[in-house]
Amino acid sequence: MHDVVQDYYGKQLQSSADLKTTACCDASAMPDWLKPLLAQIHPEVQSRYYGCGLICPPLLKGCQVLDLGCGSGRDVYALAQLVGPEGKVVGVDMTDEQLAVAQSHQGWHTESFGFDNVSFIKGYIEKLDELDLEPGSFDVIVSNCVVNLSPDKAAVLDGVHRLLKPGGELYFSDVYSDRRVPDAVRNNSVLYGECLGGALYWNDFLRLANAAGFADPRLVEDRSLEVTDRNLAQQTGNLQFFSATYRLFKLDGLESACEDYGQAVIYQGTIPHSPHQFVLDKHHAIAAGRVFPVCGNTWRMLHETRFAGHFQFIGDFKRHFGLFEGCGSVMPFDAVAGTTEAIPCC
Numbered sequence: 001m002h003d004v005v006q007d008y009y010g011k012q013l014q015s016s017a018d019l020k021t022t023a024c025c026d027a028s029a030m031p032d033w034l035k036p037l038l039a040q041i042h043p044e045v046q047s048r049y050y051g052c053g054l055i056c057p058p059l060l061k062g063c064q065v066l067d068l069g070c071g072s073g074r075d076v077y078a079l080a081q082l083v084g085p086e087g088k089v090v091g092v093d094m095t096d097e098q099l100a101v102a103q104s105h106q107g108w109h110t111e112s113f114g115f116d117n118v119s120f121i122k123g124y125i126e127k128l129d130e131l132d133l134e135p136g137s138f139d140v141i142v143s144n145c146v147v148n149l150s151p152d153k154a155a156v157l158d159g160v161h162r163l164l165k166p167g168g169e170l171y172f173s174d175v176y177s178d179r180r181v182p183d184a185v186r187n188n189s190v191l192y193g194e195c196l197g198g199a200l201y202w203n204d205f206l207r208l209a210n211a212a213g214f215a216d217p218r219l220v221e222d223r224s225l226e227v228t229d230r231n232l233a234q235q236t237g238n239l240q241f242f243s244a245t246y247r248l249f250k251l252d253g254l255e256s257a258c259e260d261y262g263q264a265v266i267y268q269g270t271i272p273h274s275p276h277q278f279v280l281d282k283h284h285a286i287a288a289g290r291v292f293p294v295c296g297n298t299w300r301m302l303h304e305t306r307f308a309g310h311f312q313f314i315g316d317f318k319r320h321f322g323l324f325e326g327c328g329s330v331m332p333f334d335a336v337a338g339t340t341e342a343i344p345c346c
Contacts, residue, residue, distance in 0.1 A: 030054070033273045034078070040112055041077045042105040048072035048098065052145035052195065052243040053173025053221075055079075058271050058278075059306050062086040063139040066163065068125045068156070068172075069093055069146025073102030076118050077109050079142070085115040092121050092131065126152040128159030135162050139306065143172035145243075148198040153205075157212035161250060167305045170214070170248040175225065176202045178240040178331060185236055196227070196241055202331060209246075215254035216297045218281035220245040222333045242333045247281065249301050258295035258324040263315035265292050265302055270310045278310070282332070295324035 030038075034056060038046070048071065055067075055075055060082040070076050070091025079089045093099050102120050110116040123131045125146065141160050150156050160170050177199040191197040200208075209217045222244040227233040269275045269288030277287045280301065286292045291314065294302075302311050 031273065037078050037081045038074075040081065040109075041074055042108055044101055045072045045074050045077065045105055048101050049074040050145065051075065051173065052175060053245045055142040055144045055171060055173055055245070056082060057140060057142075057169065057171040057247070058274060059310075060087065060140065063306075064137060065089045066133070066138045066141045067091045068128075068141065068143035068160075069149070070102065070120065071095070071098045071146075073105070073118075073120065075142065075144055076102065076120070080109070080118050081113060083117065085117055087117060089118045090121060090133070091118065092123050092125060092128070094122065094124050096122070124150075126150045126155035126159065128156075128163060133163055136165050138163050139165055139168050141168070141170045141172075143170075143174070145174055145195050147172065148175045148195050148200065149192070150198070153200060154208050154211065157208055157214065160248075161213045164250040166250060166252070168250045169305065170250075171220075171245070173243060173245040175199045176205060176242050176244050176333070178202070178242070178333075180204065181239065185239065188232075188235060191232060191235065194232070196225075196232075196236065196239075199241055202242070202244075202333065205246075209248055210256070213250065214248035215251075215256060216258070217246050217248050218284075218301070219332045220247055220279070220281050222282070224334070244333060249305060251300050251304055253300055254297050258297055258327045260321040260324040261296045261299070261315060261317050262319055262321055263294055263296065263299045263313070265294055265299065265314065266290065266312040267292065268310050268312065271307070278307075283326075295327075 034054070050071060051074070056078060060079065061084050063083050064087060065079050065083055067076050067079065067089060070093045073091055076089050076091040083089060091102060099120055099122055106118065121131055141164060147153055147156055164170065175195045180201045181197065181199055185191055186197045188197055206217055222242050225241040225243055227236050265286065267278045267286045267288045271278055275288065277285050279285045280298065284298060296317060299313065302308065303313055
């Protein structure tokens with residue numbers, strides 16, 4: 001499939017207007033604080049962007065960040081502004097044409113930002129161990145609608161786990177399906193290039209994540225996708241596709257279920273652009289100043305990561321009260337587009 005993807009993104013697509021579905025279009029609400037950063041990115045880089053979500057998690061200043069499948073570099077240059085001159089962003093991609101666009105404007109962005117903190121590497125995201133990247137060296141790894149294009153998704157997750165520091169995070173947007181994609185869809189070059197043919201059944205993704213060492217993946221947001229091309233829609237049939245953003249933490253001690261230890265946190269309102277609440281995931285919008293009950297896994301995700309200094313922590317792991325109320329095992333995505341009020345459950 002590498003040849004199919006390289007041809008589609010290197011030669012067939014010349015801009016986002018050439019896409020035939022909404023899978024590789026960012027329809028998420030753009031936060032106001034991010035708009036000035038995107039305005040500082042070269043127009044050609046912007047025009048060759050094919051992402052499906054936002055991959056700018058908070059608290060990146062000074063971080064070492066890796067972007068898997070960076071394409072023309074839009075997200076790399078946005079993240080470069082967030083990590084600042086003390087941080088670094090590395091972009092990996094296998095498509096020569098996309099990397100050429102990213103690298104040709106590197107000097108332009110250096111002049112615009114006032115510092116140069118990015119680099120680009122040609123390589124395959126399922127072969128990260130073959131690149132000159134130090135294990136345990138990245139605080140955050142991101143990817144925007146690219147993992148679905150890989151023929152070996154388990155290898156991608158294994159490589160990410162190897163490169164992350166303890167307490168580090170994989171924060172990425174991608175395309176998922178409500179069931180396993182049949183071969184007829186998977187082998188269609190256009191559907192594969194449009195990020196649908198390679199979509200993972202959401203429950204298979206959770207299994208792969210756990211196998212790679214990422215216990216308790218957290219869904220941040222999701223939206224349903226529309227196959228706007230009539231011919232392609234007929235081929236996908238009753239399959240439902242979703243764009244979803246997940247965060248996976250490299251943490252020892254995370255359990256396979258959300259267990260209750262009587263713990264709670266208090267958010268101090270000190271994370272930039274989040275003075276009133278911090279959204280850890282779809283079910284954890286933690287209001288500033290309020291005692292917020294959490295399971296043991298959530299407690300660790302806040303206490304043993306870069307977020308620790310922005311919370312007060314209540315409790316420990318000495319007493320166990322069983323499964324945290326509200327946990328379940330159903331499809332996590334919203335079947336119909338809409339908003340869901342976050343509640344304190346896992």
